[in-house]
Each structure stands twice: as structure tokens, then as C-alpha cells.
Amino acid sequence: MSLPALFRGLFDDASVFPPGDLPLGEAVPAHTGHRLAWYAESVGPFLCGAGRAGELSALRPEFPVALVLAPGSSTYRPVPGLDVVGVEVAASALPELPDGVLGALELPYGEGLFKQLDQLAGTPHRAKFRTGGLTAGAFPTVAELAAALTACAELGVPYKCTAGLHNAIRHTDPVTGFEHHGFLNVLLAAADPARAAEALAERSGAVLAAAARELTEPQVAVARRSFTAFGTCSIAEPLADLAELGLLTRENR
Template sequence: MNTLPPGGVIPELFHGLFDDAAVFPPGNLPVVDAVPAHRLHRTAWYTEAVGPLLCGAGRLGELAAAVANSPETAAIQGRAAGADGSVAAGGRPLKVGLVLPGGSTELAPALAAAAPFELAGVELATRDATEAVAALDRLLPPDVPAAVELPRELLRGDGLDAVLDVLVDSPYRAKFRTGGLVAEAFPDEDELAAFLTGCARRGLPYKCTAGLHNAVRHTDPETGFEHHGFLNVLLAAQETDRTAAAAVLAERDGEVLAKAVRSLTDRQVTVIRNSFTAFGTCSIAEPLGDLAALGLLSSPSPLHQEDR
């Protein structure tokens, strides 16, 4: 992976938007490679756009070993590194978002295993929002944010309102899956609009994950999957009307979306980012490249495929 020169500008709308999900499908970058790649993101001109490195609970030991054995850690060993060497470039702990696909039973052991890192957040998958909130209330340090994800089949019809009502009375965000490895993993515009507007009406923040690393809605030419665009989601995040949100999500013209982004006021940007806080992407350079191509990002040089 080539580093990119300094000098770019990241608009406020995109600050911290791209959580680094490089080790998750479909990217599946080995953890030993994901650590130095994330460190490069953290020192690159676009660092303001980058969130934490996401890691599943079952791979924290692998992550600690990769950090401890990295050349960067060896260079600072004895100065800023801890006993296990779990530090990032510059002597600071690696900022990690903890993903718990196994539910709240994973929470306590995962928190203990994540002790060497700077815990940026917890993402907890569950089938019971009330139980998940109770577990987070009991075990999560008060300064650590969390997001709760329920299966999409439980968020249809009255189930969506019931779950969002539980979360809005908690300190935690919602999390919604916007794609995956099969066509059925991708919600259509109306289903996603129902989630977005349900959150917007309640003032409930959320993050998204999977299938969202391109800026504009499109059909993947290889798989035929219908991918949502993260610009579509950003713009739809300010809508409280489901039909209006679905129309924004359906837009496939990048120039139309780019024009709408350029017309946003500072207040609208604040509203949008208070709602849609981040999404996981296995590529950091790909969404940045899309933004640069649409003229929404001032980058110091083109983002080539080899930078991804």
C-alpha cells in the first residue's frame, strides 16, 4: 500500500465517517496487514475521515500480537509501549472498535481482552434490545459509546418502532446492516428509509455497516447486487418522511447528489452527522476516491487503486 502525500482537505460532513473494517468481508485483510495499513491511515492527509480499526471479539488476541510484533512498536519499545506492546504510531494505544456478533455474553471477556487498546466503541449484535441495553449499562465503561444491532427481520413492521423506542431511552446508538455477501443482505430503499426516518423522528443516532463503501447508489456489475451509496444515506439522514427518504436513497446520479451536498448548510451538516455517525468499510481509499471524483474532496493527488 502506498502512502498518500499531505495537503488534502476533509469537509466536516465526512469527519470520522469511515470506520476501518479492513479485516471483515469482503476485504478480509489479514490482521497482521491491517495494523500497519491503519497506522498509515492515521498519519495520512485524510486521517480526519477515518474512524477506529474494527475488530471482532474473537480476534483481539491476534490483533494484540500483530501490534506487539510490528516494526512500529519495536521502534518505540521501552519508551511508550506497554508490557504487551499494544501501541500505535507515536506511542498511543491503537484505537479499536469492538464488534460483538455473539451478543452480550461476549461483552465482559471482550472488554477485558481489549484492555491494551484505546476502546473507541462497542457494536453489539443481539435479538433482544432490552437485554442488550441492560448488559451495556452494567458492564460498559461510561465513556465508551456503543451501538446495538438487531437482525433486519426483527426490524420490520411494528418491530422497528419497538426496538427504536428501547434504544432512544438509552445512551446507545442503533446499528443497521446495509449489505453483505448475498443479494438478500441488501435492504431496498423503503426498508432502509423506514429505519432512517424512524431514527430521525426520535433523534436517535445510528451507524451502518456493509455494502456502503461507494458514494452513489449502483448495481454491482459483477454480482448484480443493489448497493446503497453513502452520499444517499447522508442526504436521507435529514429526512423524517419515509417517502422522501426513499426517493433520496434511490437517486443514482452522482452529480445530483454532489450538488445537494454542496448546498447543505452548516446546520444541516450538523443534523446529518448527529444522526448518521459512521459506517464500516473494508476500503478507506475507495470512498475517498469517489468523493474526489465528484469534486467533493480536495485531495493532494489522485487516489489510485494501489492506494486502496
């Protein structure tokens, strides 16, 4: 199988976070395996809570790591033995970060979003949007997510997403009844922000797959400059969705 540019570096490994909760001793070799697999280009950094950074360092990982600070914390300290390439923060502002470390500031949805995005505009850092969780309220509506992605496009602020995006297509979870966004929906919304709400609301895999195949190279570049990655507890699950949709068999862009 080939890996189109649309999906390269898209899947940040959040296997140690809920609902995966994989022990670090298992997650580290598993991530190493991902980076040796045929789909290695799709895999982003390994996500780890900053409070467990010492534990992770003791395992001597030989791959890039993004540290997730505790909610409300904006203090970052380098960790010996870790190749830290990113720091993710749910606070009022990003900490001062060294060159080569990309910040992601988790922002709430709502009327004040433009003002909060201003602090990221013109910097190399990203916004971070929560797209799911353990309650129905953790999932933004189509209108809320579309407004956030459109605001980012207007200000030139890239973003990543976290939680709830394991599957490619928008769907209703048959067990919880929660409305899940699809990562393919978000990619298409990023490619054409003027039609973000329409792309996010689409539930047909055939329609979304056809739209993805029709993207031009410039459109793919626009999509990935905006929607840079999302955290997923499973690397296999999103890849399986893409394979089922026939989106891993094209020539690379």
C-alpha cells in the same frame, strides 16, 4: 485537498472483515498509516471481532478500537492494551458498558423496529443497520432503509451502517446484480429524513454531489448526529469516489 465536516470520522476501518479479510499483521500498520495521512479526519476506529481482541492487543495498536461481538453475544469484557471506544452487538440488547465506550446495537428491519429503538432512545448508544452482504437478501430495499432512518430521526437515535456502502452513489453491481446503497445517499437522507426515500433512490452522482454542496452547516450537523459512521473494508475506495465527485476540494465547514 480539504475535508468537509460532512465526511469527518465517517469511515470505520473494517479491513479485517469480509470481503477485505486483511490479516491483522497487515491491517494494524495500514490503519496507523491512515491516521497519519491527509485524510486522517475521515477515519473512525479500527473494527475487530471480539474473538481476536487478544491477538490485536499483542500487536500493541496505538489507536481507538471498536470490538464487534459474535452474533447473539452480549457479554463485554475490557481488553488490556486496547483503547476500546465502541462495542457492536447483534443481540437483543446491549451489554453494560463503561463510560466512554459507545454501544451499537444491530437491529433488523421491519414493523418491530420502533419498539427496539426505544431501548436506545435517550442513551448515548446507537442503532446499527446492515446495508449489504454476500447475498441479494442482505441488502435492504429503499423503503426498508428509509423507514429505519426515519424512525431513528423521530426518536432521536443515531445510527451507523455496515456492509455494502463502499461507494458514494447508489448503483447496481455489474458482477452480482446486487442493488447497492450509496453512503452519500444515506448522508443526504439523514440530512432531510422527510425525503429519505427520494435521497436513497437517487442514482445521479451529479445530482447528489450538488445536493451535498448545498447543505448548510446546520444540515450537516443534523446529518452527522444521525448517520455517525459506516464500516468499510477500504478507506481508499470511498475517498476516491468523493474526489471524483469533486467533494474533497471545498473549504472545511
